Amino acid sequence: xxxxxxxxxxxxxxxxxxxxxxxxxxxxxxxxxxxxxxxxxxxxxxxxxxxxxxxxxxxxxxxxxxxxxxxxxxxxxxxxxxxxxxxxxxxxxxxxxxxxxxxxxxxxxxxxxxxxxxxxxxxxxxxxxxxxxxxxxxxxxxxxxxxxxxxxxxxxxxxxxxxxxxxxxxxxxxxxxxxxxxxxxxxxxxxxxxxxxxxxxxxxxxxxxxxxxxxxxxxxxxxxxxxxxxxxxxxxxxxxxxxxxxxxxxxxxxxxxxxxxxxxxxxxxxxxxxxxxxxxxxxxxxxxxxxxxxxxxxxxxxxxxxxxxxxxxxxxxxxxxxxxxxxxxxxxxxxxxx
Amino acid sequence: xxxxxxxxxxxxxxxxxxxxxxxxxxxxxxxxxxxxxxxxxxxxxxxxxxxxxxxxxxxxxxxxxxxxxxxxxxxxxxxxxxxxxxxxxxxxxxxxxxxxxxxxxxxxxxxxxxxxxxxxxxxxxxxxxxxxxxxxxxxxxxxxxxxxxxxxxxxxxxxxxxxxxxxxxxxxxxxxxxxxxxxxxxxxxxxxxxxxxxxxxxxxxxxxxxxxxxxxxxxxxxxxxxxxxxxxxxxxxxxxxxxxxxxxxxxxxxxxxxxxxxxxxxxxxxxxxxxxxxxxxxxxxxxxxxxxxxxxxxxxxxxxxxxxxxxxxxxxxxxxxxxxxxxxxxxxxxxxxx
Numbered sequence: 001x002x003x004x005x006x007x008x009x010x011x012x013x014x015x016x017x018x019x020x021x022x023x024x025x026x027x028x029x030x031x032x033x034x035x036x037x038x039x040x041x042x043x044x045x046x047x048x049x050x051x052x053x054x055x056x057x058x059x060x061x062x063x064x065x066x067x068x069x070x071x072x073x074x075x076x077x078x079x080x081x082x083x084x085x086x087x088x089x090x091x092x093x094x095x096x097x098x099x100x101x102x103x104x105x106x107x108x109x110x111x112x113x114x115x116x117x118x119x120x121x122x123x124x125x126x127x128x129x130x131x132x133x134x135x136x137x138x139x140x141x142x143x144x145x146x147x148x149x150x151x152x153x154x155x156x157x158x159x160x161x162x163x164x165x166x167x168x169x170x171x172x173x174x175x176x177x178x179x180x181x182x183x184x185x186x187x188x189x190x191x192x193x194x195x196x197x198x199x200x201x202x203x204x205x206x207x208x209x210x211x212x213x214x215x216x217x218x219x220x221x222x223x224x225x226x227x228x229x230x231x232x233x234x235x236x237x238x239x240x241x242x243x244x245x246x247x248x249x250x251x252x253x254x255x256x257x258x259x260x261x262x263x264x265x266x267x268x269x270x271x272x273x274x275x276x277x278x279x280x281x282x283x284x285x286x287x288x289x290x291x292x293x294x295x296x297x298x299x300x301x302x303x304x305x306x307x308x309x310x311x312x313x314x315x316x317x318x319x320x321x322x323x324x325x326x327x328x329x330x331x332x333x334x335x336x337x338x
Numbered sequence: 339x340x341x342x343x344x345x346x347x348x349x350x351x352x353x354x355x356x357x358x359x360x361x362x363x364x365x366x367x368x369x370x371x372x373x374x375x376x377x378x379x380x381x382x383x384x385x386x387x388x389x390x391x392x393x394x395x396x397x398x399x400x401x402x403x404x405x406x407x408x409x410x411x412x413x414x415x416x417x418x419x420x421x422x423x424x425x426x427x428x429x430x431x432x433x434x435x436x437x438x439x440x441x442x443x444x445x446x447x448x449x450x451x452x453x454x455x456x457x458x459x460x461x462x463x464x465x466x467x468x469x470x471x472x473x474x475x476x477x478x479x480x481x482x483x484x485x486x487x488x489x490x491x492x493x494x495x496x497x498x499x500x501x502x503x504x505x506x507x508x509x510x511x512x513x514x515x516x517x518x519x520x521x522x523x524x525x526x527x528x529x530x531x532x533x534x535x536x537x538x539x540x541x542x543x544x545x546x547x548x549x550x551x552x553x554x555x556x557x558x559x560x561x562x563x564x565x566x567x568x569x570x571x572x573x574x575x576x577x578x579x580x581x582x583x584x585x586x587x588x589x590x591x592x593x594x595x596x597x598x599x600x601x602x603x604x605x606x607x608x609x610x611x612x613x614x615x616x617x618x619x620x621x622x623x624x625x626x627x628x629x630x631x632x633x634x635x636x637x638x639x640x641x642x643x644x645x646x647x648x649x650x651x652x653x654x655x656x657x658x659x660x661x662x663x664x665x666x667x668x669x670x671x672x673x674x675x676x
Contacts, residue, residue: 135569158583172579195579198571205569206579209562213585216558216638223636224551227625230632231473231543233536241510241533241544245496247551249587287565294568297666298561299645300554300638307637328635 039064040186041094043087043110043117044131045072048157049100051165052130052190054079056098059189066090086115096186097127098155103282104133111141123149126182130171132156132208134286135201136293138174142200151179154203155187158210160275168192174202205290212287215280215304215321217251222325225258235261257325266320274320281308281317377402378524379432381425381448381455382469383410386495387438389503390468390528392417394436397527404428424453434524435465436493441620442471449479461487464520468509470494470546472624473539474631476512480538489517492538493525494545498613506530512540543628550625553618553642553659555589560663563596573599595663604658612658619646619655 042053045067057063057080064082066089067073073083084090087110091097097117101107107129111117117127127150129138138154145152153175163169169191173183177196184194197206224247228238235258243253256262266274284305291298307324316323380391383405395401395418402420404427405411411421422428425448429435435455439445445467449455455465465488467476476492483490491513501507507529511521515534522532535544562585566576573596581591594600604612622643629636645662654661 170583193582197575197579201569202571205566205571206576209566209569209571209576210580210583210585212565213558213562213580213587213590216562217555217585217587220551220554220558220638223634223639224547224554227550227629227632227634227636227639228543228547230634231539231547231628233540233543233547237535238544238547241535242548242551244531245508245548246588246593247548247555249551249555249589250584251587252551255584290569291565294565296561296565296568298565299641300558301561301565303637303641 038062038096039082039094041065041084041090041097042076042081042100043067043090043097044100044102044106045069045076046100046102047161048130048164050075051161052098052100052169053081055164055167055190057081061189064090064093087111087113087117088115088119091117091122091125092120095122095125097121097125098186099127099129099131101129101131101133103131104137107131107133107137107141111144118144118148121145121148121150125150126179126186127152128155128173128183128187129153130155130157132211132283132286133204134289135174135204135208138201138204142175151175152200153179153183154201155183156203156207157191158207159191163191170195172197172203172206174198174200174204176200204286208283208286208290211280211283212298212301212304214251215284215308216300217249218255218257218322219304219307219324219328221247221249221251222257222322222328225256225261225325226328229258251322255322257322265322267322267325271316271319271323271326274322276317277308277311277319277321277323278317280321281305281312284308376400376434377420377432379403379422379428379435380414380419380438381405381428381435382438382440382444383407383414384438384440385499386468386502388413389499390436390438390507391419393502393505393528395419399527402428402431425449425451425455426453426457429455429460429463430458433460433463435459435463436524437465437467437469439467439469439471441469442475445469445471445475445479449482456482456486459483459486459488463488464517464524465490466493466511466521466525467491468493468495470549470621470624471542472627473512473542473546476539476542480513489513490538491517491521492541493521494541495529496545496548497529501529508533510535510541510544512536512538512542514538542624546621546624546628549618549621550636550639550642552589553622553646554638555587556593556595556660557642557645557662557666559585559587559589560595560660560666563594563599563663564666567596589660593660595660603660605660605663609654609657609661609664612660614655615646615649615657615659615661616655618659619643619650622646 040061040063042065064084065076066084077083142152155171155173157169159169170193171187171191173196180196187194197203239261257267259267288305311327378399378401380403403414404422415421480490493509493511495507497507508531509525509529511534518534525532535541577599595605597605626643649665
């Protein structure tokens, strides 16, 4: 993987693609020579992508969008976006493209299909993919972009739907340092923390590593709190002690999975909303893929993956991932909707 | 367990043991009627107990000590302590007793043997056991203390040897609220955070729950950092991102296990010092005992126990527990001392 990344990097940094770029765009995209009138393409208008695209429009960008759902595109049209009929049409009209798609295969299709972005992408285009996918797929797309004289960076997000709506997302960016300023300028219309994590694929790598650790700490807090409560401890006293001791973590002090310990978290609302178990399962699968590909031992990550797999066979699949506390508890007395 | 705790509590709170207490001590120990000239007994003068006892002396307490090691007692004698020949002799001379012993069996022997504390404990004595042991053993000792008209509270610590020396330990106390003030007054000679966690055994319960979560987060951070590094990420950049994101935890932001990420932690010093793998293994065994006794699922805690068990078969047994990062890494190039 490292050597593949290095090859891409050397293509990017030695300027081998530069001759393919037309006069107006022959410099690095970081030179910000785009016209303010040029369009930003946005592909994927779901729960996250929809509000992100709206923020772009509200910050003054001219936006052309594509989504399979006509309901989604109509909503963006009402907000002032132009609607394209395919990713290829988006690419033909934009010199910056953002995509926000569910998984690796959606991304591959969006870029490489017959009506995909790479059919008509303009040389010099800056592509930012905010999907959470396999880092290898990000590298693959970056290599294909180079052949078109475009630049592809991975830029997955954290913060969820509330941060997408509020324009306060964290973007974890993988790409070349000399292109980062251009990416940062565009992404700051949708987020407040824009972090360069390394070369292409690094944003994905940080995201899936962070989320693997998040799953581990969430399960760890859940089993610890359940054990302590069965030993007779008061959950608030226990959380209060842990939060000032060495067990301290975000899953305990900010997003505690035990109902009643914290207000305004999903556990206080029957685990409605938040970050779905099904999505955590997807991220843990990506982490396990990466662990296998790099021959890395992840004993707790592997068990976490299995636990979320088992949870996803229940009604908790569509609840917040902190519902692992309920999954570990004794059988619920009331029948749950299933 | 809960019902056993409740029985002890009702004995304590209904005052059934009060008639056995002599005139001078017929009130709750929390009335602080001890003479300032009365002695504090201290049993167990190891790496933790030694400096704790020294702090008691330096804060003006008159102290009588016992330890199997004559070297340990001689050191305390030099500091001004009286030396007893047995736990029973300590008990005959003190109206407050603190014990700091390696494990449950040591505690049982210290209190119940022929020359143990309960052979000669004075009615009204306040006993604080700072060992980290099975909460059931704490409850068992508390029940026996009641029969002698004494009060037993569990008061395990966190902070390690540096905090023991500096008098900045955190004490997690299990016992009755009306006795807590007396315990707090004495313990504050050796620590700065004295937390009442609940009834007897609760201090142990919080301690082993916290340490189980600590082991889980430390292994989780180690496998996450190792995976990310193998994906090509810079460990400092990765830790920096995680520490401001949802994977944030003490094991990452305060005690990072990857050499070079943080200064002044054991990983920066070849994992020397700190909290030994062998001790974490002990605490994880206590957590698993508690989980089995209460029928609590602890999938990650069980794997963590096994990992520290495997580590303890290597030279890492006597290194800091954060050396789990090294355990997960690829085989070391240099031969390690074994």
